[in-house]
Amino acid sequence: MSPLASSQESIPSVYSIDSSESSSSSSARPSIHLEPLPAWRTAKLLPYELREHCIIYFEEGLYVPALYLLISLVTFGTASSTPTPAFLPPQQQLALAATLAIHPSITTRAQNEDRLQASNLALRYLRLILDLVGPINGNLTDAFAFSTVETSSRRGAKRRTTGDDLSPTKDDIHSINSELANAGSIWAKAQDFWHVVGWAFNCSLLHQRRWERWQLWLQYMIDVLESDWTLRAQMRIDDPDNEQDPRESSLMVQYLNGGIAPARQERRILRAVFADGTSKSTGEFPEIWRNETKELKKHTDMKKSEAKLNIEADVWGLYMNETSSSSDLEDDPAATSPVPAELETSPQTPFSDVSAPFGGPQSIVLRLRLLSLLSTVSVFLPQTFTPLSTLYDLYLEHFRPLPVPSFFTLICPSSMQYFHQSAASSITQVILRSLIASSAPPPLTDDLTQKDLERCYLPFPANTGSVSDNIKVSLCVETLLRLLQGHCGLYRNNGRLHTAVEQGIEAREQKAKKAGKGRGKGRVDGEGERMWLKASAGRMKGLVDLVGGQEQRQDT
Numbered sequence: 387m388s389p390l391a392s393s394q395e396s397i398p399s400v401y402s403i404d405s406s407e408s409s410s411s412s413s414a415r416p417s418i419h420l421e422p423l424p425a426w427r428t429a430k431l432l433p434y435e436l437r438e439h440c441i442i443y444f445e446e447g448l449y450v451p452a453l454y455l456l457i458s459l460v461t462f463g464t465a466s467s468t469p470t471p472a473f474l475p476p477q478q479q480l481a482l483a484a485t486l487a488i489h490p491s492i493t494t495r496a497q498n499e500d501r502l503q504a505s506n507l508a509l510r511y512l513r514l515i516l517d518l519v520g521p522i523n524g525n526l527t528d529a530f531a532f533s534t535v536e537t538s539s540r541r542g543a544k545r546r547t548t549g550d551d552l553s554p555t556k557d558d559i560h561s562i563n564s565e566l567a568n569a570g571s572i573w574a575k576a577q578d579f580w581h582v583v584g585w586a587f588n589c590s591l592l593h594q595r596r597w598e599r600w601q602l603w604l605q606y607m608i609d610v611l612e613s614d615w616t617l618r619a620q621m622r623i624d625d626p627d628n629e630q631d632p633r634e635s636s637l638m639v640q641y642l643n644g645g646i647a648p649a650r651q652e653r654r655i656l657r658a659v660f661a662d663g664t665s666k667s668t669g670e671f672p673e674i675w676r677n678e679t680k681e682l683k684k685h686t687d688m689k690k691s692e693a694k695l696n697i698e699a700d701v702w703g704l705y706m707n708e709t710s711s712s713s714d715l716e717d718d719p720a721a722t723s724p725v726p727a728e729l730e731t732s733p734q735t736p737f738s739d740v741s742a743p744f745g746g747p748q749s750i751v752l753r754l755r756l757l758s759l760l761s762t763v764s765v766f767l768p769q770t771f772t773p774l775s776t777l778y779d780l781y782l783e784h785f786r787p788l789p790v791p792s793f794f795t796l797i798c799p800s801s802m803q804y805f806h807q808s809a810a811s812s813i814t815q816v817i818l819r820s821l822i823a824s825s826a827p828p829p830l831t832d833d834l835t836q837k838d839l840e841r842c843y844l845p846f847p848a849n850t851g852s853v854s855d856n857i858k859v860s861l862c863v864e865t866l867l868r869l870l871q872g873h874c875g876l877y878r879n880n881g882r883l884h885t886a887v888e889q890g891i892e893a894r895e896q897k898a899k900k901a902g903k904g905r906g907k908g909r910v911d912g913e914g915e916r917m918w919l920k921a922s923a924g925r926m927k928g929l930v931d932l933v934g935g936q937e938q939r940q941d942t
């Protein structure tokens with residue numbers, strides 16, 4: 387056996403991870419690697435006077451000074467060798483900051499520079515809380531809870547004072563009398579987190595200006611979800627005997643338990659992650675705010691609007707106006723049709739921008755990170771969410787019908803790096819087993835070994851004569867080959883690896899030749915489609931030749 391072969395000669399299947407024991411083994415954790423956690427600061431509530439100061443700013447629409455004040459308070463003391471607790475506002479102000487970071491009147495329809503600056507400061511402030519204080523000390527689980535009850539104690543009540551008593555009553559001590567903090571907030575307007583996810587990904591295909599903001603917001607929220615889960619997973623490792631699993635209280639679990647029947651919720655979540663901008667998708671995941679995608683009319687005079695500000699005369703211009711008049715709006719000129727025609731009628735050419743059907747590279751990365759998180763939760767908390775086999779069957783429903791370029795985008799090794807190797811291997815095998823010829827023997831275990839790859843996967847074509855299916859089989863076995871090579875190395879095995887690769891390439895080419903043109907959604911006809919097959923074959927041959935060359939050099 388070659389020195390390239392590691393003592394660990396297989397990729398363990400994610401199915402073999404025992405959720406009751408895996409928390410004590412770092413090698414078995416899928417999807418999110420538990421690296422050393424940052425030294426997060428503890429937090430303490432802002433003093434009453436500062437809380438009131440910020441509330442007044444927010445209620446008057448003076449977002450920039452409010453956020454500058456909050457930023458200075460959370461960063462105070464970071465340069466000290468012994469950092470002091472960070473001052474944080476109540477959760478209502480954190481929730482409002484999250485709305486300010488994405489609300490159209492503060493972002494894509496900002497009518498002055500202060501409003502646009504406010505959205506950027508809000509996102510910067512939220513990022514500082516995550517980086518310096520962390521998701522648990524920052525109480526982000528409560529701050530980022532969705533609620534459609536406008537009169538809740540968290541966001542709905544107005545601040546009241548009686549006589550000379552300037553202190554608010556106990557029930558509404560932290561509430562903010564502002565539409566964006568209550569009925570107009572993202573937490574009240576959206577049905578749940580998955581509604582936001584679906585709409586954001588729809589924007590990645592239909593409304594590029596809105597996607598520029600949603601991308602930043604969604605990236606931050608996924609960072610919060612991952613960080614919160616990782617921290618709670620570490621807490622579980624540190625205290626494995628605790629009957630209460632800290633991960634049960636994670637923000638991700640909170641978003642998964644949305645009150646919808648579990649089976650319906652699972653499918654809805656996957657539809658949100660795979661939202662494609664079609665009329666069906668926009669119907670299920672519509673815009674969060676009314677007229678959200680409309681733009682300010684080009685003739686809107688920003689300077690003229692800003693000049694209306696006169697504090698002494700009690701004229702506040704745009705500062706007290708949290709919405710835009712419909713007369714000032716027009717349709718987004720960059721918006722496409724509800725059903726992107728180029729995604730349904732134009733043939734996909736090989737090696738074109740394969741990320742376009744998913745809204746671009748950043749959209750793909752965020753989708754993959756969410757799929758990875760879902761996989762992680764299913765491994766460790768299957769009773770809370772759904773069993774892993776059920777989840778991967780849902781993945782299969784979305785992966786398999788994809789056109790070849792889109793399929794390649796999600797299944798290629800560079801995309802699978804967002805999953806733990808165990809999860810990447812298991813997902814790829816689930817998809818491959820639905821496509822491969824029935825004559826292919828099943829592997830003895832779910833763990834991926836080179837022997838199983840040579841015996842069960844590499845030599846076989848698809849179970850149909852479809853060129854697309856044979857390409858997908860080739861792409862799957864190529865991904866498994868690269869996963870195994872990256873995890874524990876490959877070895878020539880007396881030429882059996884090279885033989886299996888060559889047999890599979892020939893078998894798939896011959897079966898595809900018999901298919902004729904065939905029919906299938908998103909096909910690339912003729913020689914163009916076969917280029918995908920040839921390209922995958924060439925990459926596998928190159929990898930096997932590289933293994934042989936390395937072994938010869940080491941033998942000498």
